[in-house]
Amino acid sequence: MIRPVELIQRKRDGRELEAGELAELVLAYARDEVPDYQMAAFCMAVYFRGLTSRETFALTDAMIRSGETIELGRILGRKVVDKHSTGGVGDKTSIAVGPIVAACGVPFGKMSGRGLGHTGGTLDKLESIPGFRVELGRDEFVAQVRDVGLAIIGQTADLVPADKRLYALRDVTATVDNVSLIAASIMSKKIAAGADAVVLDVKVGDGAFMKSLADARALADAMLELGRRAGSEVVCFLTDMDQPLGSAVGNALEVREALATLRGEGPPDFTELVLAAATRLLALSDLGLDDAEARARAEGAVADGSAVAAYERWIRAQGGDPDEAALPSAPVVREVHADRTGYVESLGAIAIGAGALHLGAGRSAKDDPIDHAVGIRCLRKRGDPVGEGEPLAEVHARDEAAAEQAAQEVRAAYAIADEPPPAKHIVLDVVTAAY
Ligand code: URA
DSSP: OOOHHHHHHHHHTTOOOOHHHHHHHHHHHHTTOSOHHHHHHHHHHHHHHOOOHHHHHHHHHHHHHTSBOOOHHHHHTSOOEEEEESOOSSOOHHHHHHHHHHHTTOOEEEEEOOOBTTBOOHHHHHTTSTTOOOOOOHHHHHHHHHHHSEEEEEOOSSBSHHHHHHHHHHHTTTOOOOHHHHHHHHHHHHHHHTOSEEEEEEEESTTSSBOSHHHHHHHHHHHHHHHHHHTOEEEEEEEEOSSOSSSEESHHHHHHHHHHHHTTOSOHHHHHHHHHHHHHHHHHSTTOOOHHHHHHHHHHHHHTSHHHHHHHHHHHHTTOOOOGGGSOOOSEEEEEEOSSOEEEEEEOHHHHHHHHIIIIISOSSTTOOOOTTOEEEESSOTTOEEOTTSEEEEEEESSHHHHHHHHHHHHHHEEEESSOOOOOOSEEEEEOSOO
16 A cells, blocks of 8 residues: 655655555545545646656556446547647637547547636637537447547546546646646547557747756657557657637637637637648548648638538537537626737737636636636737727627736737847747657
8 A cells, every 4th residue: 555645755855656556546436445635746746857757657557447448440440630729828729629630520529627827728618519418428429420520528437537537636736837748638538549640749948848948848748758668659749838829718708719710710819820730630641641631621621511411410419509609608708908009029828828718718726617708809910900999809708807907918919029030930849759
């Protein structure tokens, strides 16, 4: 029997733990036999001391073993693909990528997460759709990927329950941004859900958990190594998170933007990332496409309406109403105006993410409810010209006081300069093997 306090102390002092000890700790936590306060202390010790690659593997393996696993590809007799992001502001990519890939005839099965810190989570976004169910059982998940071609679910009591508990705990104990904890959290979900090929979107910059390219590469390497050990094909995109992705930040606003993108009416940076990720997933699939063919198929699914049709089938299959008009709207919408003429030099992703969180789009404590209607739309992005008095952004709030507070935060997030900053591509690099 392990004594959690001893493991916390050893990790606090920078020592390596045995794989068996780590596994026991995680499995006991998943069974509710270790209290939150000890696990929080353990996560903080890991935050400061890190985990070795042996410990990271043991943690991931224990998290997978805390529940069932699904051999999705084997059950379906098809190569199943999946994508996951390390967390960003305005990141609704999966909600658009899934339907495009499914519309092209490739099964997409994904286990997602909720908002973490200042970043939003796909499950919270999907729950802004009235009726949508994120908790499907194992059999329902398999049947939906087989029959509809697409399912996005949350961790459950049966599927990676250890991540379900740890994820919520890390969110409110400032222990998210650690390479090993993120890598284990993401890869346990990917491996347990059984996809054969995965695109991982590793966010870099102000609004990401990894602030520098070097840290993002270290996270990519850790996940590539876990993927290699599990026998799944993993490709990591390193993508810009110095500013929010697309325009919308906030749950229902982001679902609307994902839907607009499926109609071919999305913001340029978001559209480019969605098409790049969908292209790579189609190229990894069993359709035998090269990159150019895969890109043409992805663009074709948007142009001919089949991506929107796949979205509607998917949302209905999970109990939701796919009609955009069914999404909640905030009662107060206020514009934030530029106080000078110039170009947007920067637009702080973390400040916009925090503004949306303060409006109620995210959680500050573990069981906080989420207001799905509120958020921010960034009407001007980095490099855009703006005239004095013209709108920079829109705040969607529950009441006037919240709108006023958020408007001040949004105004402070924008820097306007005389000249535009150098252009930056959304995809900074693509990494397929650990260094
Ligand atoms: N996404 C996850 O699933 N887990 C993390 O720890 C961070 C992002």
